[in-house]
Amino acid sequence: MKKSAHPYIYTLILALCTSCSVNKFIPENQYLLDEVKIVSDTKEVKPSLFNSYLRQNPNAKWFNMVKIPMYIYGASGTDSTKRVNRFFRKIGDAPVIYNADVAMKSKEEIEKAVRNMGYIGAKVTIHTEAKKNKLKLFYHIEAGRPYMIRHIAYNIDDLNISDCLQQDSAQSMLFPGMPFDVNVLDAERQRITRLLQNKGYYKFNKDFLVYQADTTRNTYLVDLTLKLLPYQRKKEDPPQKHRQYLVNSVNFIADSEMTPIRKGSFTGFDSLSYKGYNMYYKDKMFLRPKLLVDFNRIRPGEFYSERDVQNTYSALGRLRMLKYSNIRFKEVNVSDSTKLDAYIVMSKGQNKSVSFEIEGTNSAGDLGAAASISFQHRNVFKGSETFTMKVRGAYEAITGLGQDYVNDNYTEYGVESSLNFPEFMFPFLSSDFKRKIKATSEVGLKFTSQVRPEFSRMLASASWSYRWSDRKHIQHRLDLADINYVYMPSKSPDFQEYLDKMTANNSLLRASYENVLIVRMGYNFTYNSAGNTMMRTPTKSSYSLRVNVEEAGNLMYAASKLAHSTPKGDKGFVLANIPFAQYIKGDFDFAKNFMIDPRNSFVFHIGVGVAYPYGNSRALPFEKRYFSGGANSVRGWSVRSLGPGGYKGSSDGQMDFIKQSGDIKLDLNVEYRTHLFWKLNGAAFIDAGNIWTIRSDSEQEDGVFKFNKFYKQIAVAYGLGIRFDLDYLILRFDGGMKAINPMETGKGRYPITRPRFSRDFAFHFAVGYPF
Structure with missing residues (x-):
């Protein structure tokens, strides 16, 4: 395509906008609401704070420029009985007709919100400009x-209560000189309420706290008094002192959907007592009593605490065996003091399940299929331990091979299993520590066999890891031990000849197809200010941060050196005659999402990764190397087809998928996201990045990282995407075009000036957002 397609796109949009008139849907003497704007005369009162109070907004614009959804609606006729008209109206947006009464209500809401910020004399006026x-x-x-x-x-x-407030005065939101902000005053009432509810005041709520404000004429100063009202259940009841409640007993009711607790509620239940806790059940207890006590935070003899209640809900929520849990309290009188009996009602979920999955694959044009079957048991040892086993098989027809290959397809089969514990499993740890860290533990085993035309490979692995979270937005993962063994039982003669040639050229890539043992440890930290948004559309500005570090081989290197003072030939130090990998690797990812309005956002992402092989390794294991291109990288290139550096690829294209890997990775992405209509979202993006090697290699010419050169080797792409937001997942289709190609020279280096669809376009399908 020698000529730019932009004029044709603009012409199409113009034709759509002019032909699909919406005038027929605008009643006579009424107006289409074309634009709404909030203007403030004070910089401290930002207009963006009041967008949520607008009860009527104009029609949405694609990429904040053109009201395409409204014009789609305008393409329908006035006859609503026709199916085609109903379809256009369903996927489009009806023209928003200005309503003066609604505008007045919005004005009143904005005025009230400004006054609540301390501007008690604030006024809001409406101004309109009509044209046609x-x-x-x-x-x-x-x-x-x-x-x-x-x-x-x-x-x-x-x-x-006065002593409680004085002891916690440092946390108060009120101080002299602050604005008379009603929102802050209410937040302080809620803070005090939470404080007292965590100190035994079971029946306390914020309505028992009231403010008295005295003002002096023309001074704009307020003297504020916070007053505590006495406890009254009803207005006609006599005032009483607020009472602190102690927990009398804690009762677990297993596999029940019990209605409010009454006398005789446990008729027909068996019972047992464990460490002072009562257990009620029918037939048999499906969870161990010790597990329930360890996951409970409500203790007999202690003051009632709302925090303990919520922490108990959170802990029980980690037990996959439970469908749901409900905590109820019943007031009891013991020795002239008021106490509470706690009832933790638990409903059992399904403990076994089987699932089957089938998928199609497309690797650089080679089609294939894969299928898997999984079995899961969520209560193996009556401690909500989850055992999972999965069997998978895959087949892919490979094209473009030479005649010397007898086998012309790719097959894979494998089995993997894991056992997940809902607590931190490690010897000599106290129950208090396990309760505090809120971790899950997992051990896993995996075996995979791969048969390609060039070689066959087997991978066996065993892992031991922990996951935990400090707060709702922070997650940790610690891989205490991750052992991987890669075994190459056979190689085709042509592939072996190719590897020997690589050895003759002193290539570092040959190590990717030798037997190797990887014993690694790793730690991953993730923070997301909006929770998990990879599978759903964010509704507010947010950011995410991910840091990952791992190392492999250091302990084995030290042990091998003690056993063998010298390395074993070109294999280096070995364990059971198997060479092992030694490296350190670190990754950093940051993404920021700026919400322009509820339908438009701007997202920035940077990803950096560096891995360094040393000691017993001259090259990274193939599975640990970086690749560039694909749905989550530079989208103008297909997966694993970019880099390293300015590497152009071999003349015959042989084994480029092996060579196009590196030790350093950089990804830079900006994306404008907009809601189109119905469940469709759109995106316009610009991607940049590449990979590089640390050591020079004749098989990866111009691929080594150099500070005075790497910025010239950054590839750039641009494109458009469509996303189907299905609530529970997002299906993503992205089309990227190359803009700057570091693998070419001369005019071919800048395809943005002379784009050619067949050469520069790459299509991607993925699930979830790219970042």
């Missing part, structure tokens, strides 16, 4: 001068 049948709407905020808090006093008659 379109209207622009403006909300002007005149904030005025804010009221400030001059003095804060507390009227707390209860000495116990």
